[in-house]
Amino acid sequence: MAVMTEFERWLDEGFVRLNTVFEEAYFAAGQEHVPGLGQEELLHEGAKRLPGFDGDPYRLLGSVGMYLAACARHQVEDEEVLAPAWALATRLGTSLGVAPRYVFAHQSLHGFRTFTSLPDEQVFVRQNGVAVVAYERAAHALRLVATMGVGGPVVEGLLREARRALEEVLAANRTLADTVHPRRFYLGIRPYFRPHRVGSQVYRGVNAGDFAAVNEIDLLLGLCRADDPFYQRVVAEKMPFVPPDHQDRLKRAVVAEPLLPQVLEEPRHAGLFLEVCRAHGAAYALHHGRLVKPFLEAQAGDEQDVTASGPPLSVVVAELGHLVDLRTGRARAGAFGAHEELRRLAELV
Numbered sequence: 001m002a003v004m005t006e007f008e009r010w011l012d013e014g015f016v017r018l019n020t021v022f023e024e025a026y027f028a029a030g031q032e033h034v035p036g037l038g039q040e041e042l043l044h045e046g047a048k049r050l051p052g053f054d055g056d057p058y059r060l061l062g063s064v065g066m067y068l069a070a071c072a073r074h075q076v077e078d079e080e081v082l083a084p085a086w087a088l089a090t091r092l093g094t095s096l097g098v099a100p101r102y103v104f105a106h107q108s109l110h111g112f113r114t115f116t117s118l119p120d121e122q123v124f125v126r127q128n129g130v131a132v133v134a135y136e137r138a139a140h141a142l143r144l145v146a147t148m149g150v151g152g153p154v155v156e157g158l159l160r161e162a163r164r165a166l167e168e169v170l171a172a173n174r175t176l177a178d179t180v181h182p183r184r185f186y187l188g189i190r191p192y193f194r195p196h197r198v199g200s201q202v203y204r205g206v207n208a209g210d211f212a213a214v215n216e217i218d219l220l221l222g223l224c225r226a227d228d229p230f231y232q233r234v235v236a237e238k239m240p241f242v243p244p245d246h247q248d249r250l251k252r253a254v255v256a257e258p259l260l261p262q263v264l265e266e267p268r269h270a271g272l273f274l275e276v277c278r279a280h281g282a283a284y285a286l287h288h289g290r291l292v293k294p295f296l297e298a299q300a301g302d303e304q305d306v307t308a309s310g311p312p313l314s315v316v317v318a319e320l321g322h323l324v325d326l327r328t329g330r331a332r333a334g335a336f337g338a339h340e341e342l343r344r345l346a347e348l349v
């Protein structure tokens, strides 16, 4: 691993200490923010140590981006002080072809870093990371099935691996739901994931879905379709927020042949394939019922401006509900869905 810069060492120490102090004060007050606690210290301490354009650019974007996200979260976005950090993030984002902000991939696939040392955030980032890596394994197995053909002699092991990985996503989401305190999440974790400015533009906030794997699984299984306008929007919107290599994977996924029609033609592993589809649906239904609803909807009350991506909460929850229907194969009037093909598949088993 590369030698840590002074900025990165500060992110691991002083930055975490300051965020933790502020979060404890906010939580004690039962508020998302309390002004006048000396939050400017975080702004100035980071600005003093801002690194140059050096080292791994994606990692550097994550470091600068976490600093910017924290300044926004504590409402100390001083234009003059932040101008060099905004310029650095913008230059990095342009060179990489991604949004100039930190995303969850920086925290999970490119090193483990948290904003605070509070236990709820530690569990949140760790279990999110476990789920992300499990989705990666499922996507990898299904990509291999797509290359080999659904009737191939080693496909059974790959489908078992995909099913197991998706069951791990479900288990990680369940652990998160059982362990993280919903109010701690709402007041002290979610605000770091909100949209914020970089220079003259506001970039949307981030979530654990900003990776290629979940969409590769959707499209390879055939539960979602790359010519469905609703799903096209989901994939296109996410493109600047995934790492550069995931952008390539998304580009390949939208032209890949879905497996479901192939399994209907060659049903040797139909039972196992159906179990993979059901495991994907179950994990995502749990995301909706046990994470989105209790951690966000129930906490927000009448407040609508609380989402990571920006649209009102009711709009985001409705879109996520549409994704639940697609992934669980539930029929939806006037919209694409694989329910009919899944029914035929179940008859073959």
Ligand code: HEM
Pocket: 127, 128, 131, 132, 135, 169, 172, 173, 176, 180, 185, 207, 208, 209, 210, 214, 234, 287, 291, 292, 295, 296, 307, 308, 309, 310, 316, 320, 323
């Ligand atoms: C407390 C925990 C979590 C909550 C409250 C939560 C909530 C949400 C919300 C509200 C969105 C939409 C973001 C927006 O547009 O504003 C979202 C997106 C997403 N989340 Fe989570 N999430 C949590 C954890 C996870 C975990 C552990 C995973 C698994 C890796 C995950 C996977 C996804 C995916 C894939 C999306 C993108 C939309 C999609 O393709 O379905 N989330 N989440």
